[in-house]
Amino acid sequence: GMEGSQLDVPILFGDRLYAVLSLERSTPFEPEDEDLMLILSRHMAVLWALFEAMEKLETQAMQDSLTGLGNRRALEDVLNLEEARMTRFGGTLSVVMADLANFKTINDRYGHLVGDRYLKDTAACIQKNLRACDHAFRYGGDEFLLLLPGTDRGGVQEVMKRVREECRLKGTEDSEGILLDFGAAVCPMDTASLRTAIRLADDRMYKSKEGRRAGRRE
Numbered sequence: 484g485m486e487g488s489q490l491d492v493p494i495l496f497g498d499r500l501y502a503v504l505s506l507e508r509s510t511p512f513e514p515e516d517e518d519l520m521l522i523l524s525r526h527m528a529v530l531w532a533l534f535e536a537m538e539k540l541e542t543q544a545m546q547d548s549l550t551g552l553g554n555r556r557a558l559e560d561v562l563n564l565e566e567a568r569m570t571r572f573g574g575t576l577s578v579v580m581a582d583l584a585n586f587k588t589i590n591d592r593y594g595h596l597v598g599d600r601y602l603k604d605t606a607a608c609i610q611k612n613l614r615a616c617d618h619a620f621r622y623g624g625d626e627f628l629l630l631l632p633g634t635d636r637g638g639v640q641e642v643m644k645r646v647r648e649e650c651r652l653k654g655t656e657d658s659e660g661i662l663l664d665f666g667a668a669v670c671p672m673d674t675a676s677l678r679t680a681i682r683l684a685d686d687r688m689y690k691s692k693e694g695r696r697a698g699r700r701e
Contacts, residue, residue: 550606
């Protein structure tokens with residue numbers, strides 16, 4: 484009724500309002516109730532801000548800042564998850580290694596800004612052709628790693644073909660399109676271990692690179 488009272492306490496941190504704590508009761512609030520609520524709200528605000536900061540740190544620490552793809556730390560986490568999933572539920576998982584074939588030339592000829600744009604564009608082409616369950620990482624300087632759950636050799640060829648074609652169209656007026664070398668391995672057909680599959684995919688990528696270079700020299 485009318486004789487009840489309401490107390491609204493903002494949960495504030497700096498100038499950021501997270502929420503409002505709203506309390507109602509049938510008898511009026513005492514000043515000490517209000518003091519207590521203010522103390523509580525300050526604690527909550529600090530905790531909230533802390534969680535938010537930790538969450539942000541988590542994503543930033545897991546993301547490559549240039550391309551927005553996962554970094555090596557994120558890869559470790561995902562490998563453990565996917566390995567556990569395969570152990571439990573079976574199924575296949577394909578690993579793809581890709582790198583920019585002409586990256587050094589681009590960097591030397593056009594400078595690092597253009598080089599960076601190429602890396603971003605490549606990451607965007609990769610992202611665009613992946614499903615929600617797929618994972619993409621920036622593995623090294625100009626190396627990318629893809630994990631494709633439930634994908635077999637045929638599916639991998641399809642993904643690589645799409646990414647390759649899209650990257651080729653990404654050239655700007657002043658420079659050539661993006662050329663990628665790929666290598667792939669499929670678990671458990673090639674190996675049961677995802678980490679071994681990464682090494683295999685890497686080896687195959689280098690072989691395909693050498694093959695392409697040898698072909699160009701002829």
